[in-house]
Amino acid sequence: MSENLFAKLTEHQLSDLAGLGCQLDGEGACLLTVPAERLLAVMKMLRDDVASSMNYLGDITAVDRGEAGFEIIYQLFSVTRGVKATVKVKVPKDKPEVPSVVSLWPGADWMEREAYDLMGVTFAGHPELKRILLDEDFAGHPLRKDFRMQPRE
Amino acid sequence: MPNDDILLRIGASLRELFAGVLPGPDAVDVAMYFVALIACVALIFTNAVILILAERKVAGFMQSRLGPHRLGPYGMFQTVADVIKLLTKEDYRPQGVDKWVWAMAPVVLFVPPVMVYAVLPFGKNLVPVDLNIGIFYFVAVSSVATIAFLMAGWGSNNKYSVIGGMRAVAQMVSYEIPLVFSILGVVMLTGSLQTSVIVEKQSGIWFILLQPVAFVIYLIAAAAETNRMPFDLVEGESEIIAGPFTEYSGMRWAMFFLAEYASLFAVSAIASTLFLGGWHGPSFLPGWVWFLGKTYVMIFVFMWVRWTFPRLRVDQLMALCWKYLIPVSLANILITGIGIFAYRAMGG
């Protein structure tokens, strides 16, 4: 049974996370909201820290919140310790960019490419940030709310 | 006794007929060879139709389904319909193929199996051309098929085809060696390369009992030579689609099929010649019935294997040939030689 990550962390670690600019929401979802520039540091700590060791990256996705910008959501699990956490990064609408986590979890490769392809969020430091599901010359990012769908001819 | 044989009677009456029309015995001989050729080609075509149906029926039986069953009783006309469909298909030549090489390949592939039929001992005095080097001829002629695969692979201008063609060459050249070595055991026993003599010598005991190892090696090598499962890497449809056949359609493609079944029949017939006593059998049936019966049993074995085993990988295929079959077949030759020597020394 997966447990809440925060219950496993010590006061010291929690304050470390807070020091990195995280907002912790322990109620229910176990949600960390991280500023984009600190993402890699937080992720590295979550992955490598003995107490958390979130060694499994479950999912990366992005949500278009309209004027509020984009949210990039990471689902982390610890296969060994049975804990889970959700990490959320909020980026502004005009500059949707977050650091890539491929250096931490190589499996993030295609997940980030998919988010880039469909939502137009760029992942700085990604080795090959290209469209994956859509055509190379497709214009726009269809999952954005302002994407205009072409009426069928 | 042999006069009871209906085929021999037909042959004799044809010879009489030609003797009345044609000048000189040589012309009659040529005419008779021509008749034999037509008979062989007719056999190949009708046999291929039957074998394709049989293959599908055997596959159906193995896979607990029915196989073709809509057209005619037991789906007997299914292959006929298929042939008609293939014949009426557009003769399509893909762009970029090497015109001549590509077009010649199915024809070249079809030639060696037809030529092998010349030395098949269908019955006593029923060998189309009773060459005194019949087995050697079989080995030599069937090597030509390799070139046809390479032609099809190269001429198609398709990477899958080239890979298939190269595999065909590697495989068929390699497996010829154990094939020949396994035949050699029998040849040592008989002291003759003539197919009719080899069968004649088996009137007492079939060579499968004297040469069981050679028989198994022959089976394996023959399956590889005819590119049948588990050695159908040349086609390997899960990896290289259809190998050299990828770019063919219609009747050209059917020629490959025809050649495959013709050579399947040929290697099975050679197996029954070398190991299963050829036309020998209880005399209530004519010799050629026994011969064909044994051949069909062999064909069934090949089909059985095909629908049971997975395919080998190319390196495993080569390892099987060079590391196992060739040493074993060499050892078999050695033991056969010692055996013959001991037999003679004992005054046999």
Place this chain on the structure above:
Amino acid sequence: MRTQTYELNMGPQHPSTHGVLRVILELDGETVIRAKPVVGYLHRGIEKICESKSYPQVLPYADRLDYLHSMGNALGLCQTVEKLMGVEVPERAEYIRVIMAELSRIASHQIFLGSLVGECGALTGFVFAIRDRERILDLFDMACGARMTFHYIRYGGVVQDLPEGWVEACRKFLDDFDGMMETYRNLLVGNEILQARLKGIAVLSAERALAMSASGGVLRASGVNYDVRKAEPYGIYNRFDFDVPLGTVGDSWDRMMVRLGEMEQAARIVRQALDQMPEGPVMAKVPKLIKPPPGEIYHHVENSKGDLGYYLVSDGSPKPYRLHVRRPAFVNLQLLDELCRGYLLADVVPILGTLDPVLGEVDC
């Protein structure tokens, strides 16, 4: 002698790429230098479509993701929405869902096994697996009238109760199932050639599998004990007694054997579920207009391909604001390149087979 590598385009039209997958192979003779999967040929934009559909209209799309394990997909989506809405599913419906999902898992793995051995050349094994799968499809047909895309599991339960005689038919299938496994083990697993083709091929270490976010049989074949049904039991999975088959080496062979083991465990779960299943309603009281409260939720289930996750964002309207599907086959397929490198062309297809992608899911 100067040699050069060449590129071979495998797919999207190819007999054994499990649909419309395209793999660009760089080959040195027959040795694979690089195998680059190119996906997207079956991209239908399901995530986008879902944003303009009401929740009941979204549900059929789940069936069309991994069309070999439709029941599991629908189960995951229903549970996601139910979790957000706080709907309590009736007991009987929970059991029916588990039975359906596990039967679906068996059927999906039968396709896996059949196509894997079929790609190795044993077409008879393929036909045997398909033949046995037909029994399961018949059971589904009996229950909901469909064989592939069921739309049987709905928000709040299942659409209708099991018909009369279904439980008996299912038990009959389970009785025959042992014989089927026996056949697979004798005909396929025991085959020397198949062993030679799969053993020691494409070894994936546990660390690498975790780092690459692999899931399902691919991850467990490497010896990582991670099954969502155990790690985070959803529905009523904590009531059943079953094992998680694990591999030791992480080669193609282990990936096959883990799936075979999973089939047996799935049958074990179905047996227990049939025994425990109570009578009662199969549909909870769900409002006619499904409007989950605003919020977001990530829910994942163990699909036959791996860890299938749904990330649902609701703004309180009858349509999902955003629905993201974490498709296990998509993530697993990343491994193809590194697993194929250095092996032969003939290994690519079985390696792809053991990754078990379904393109409906990969391309979404």
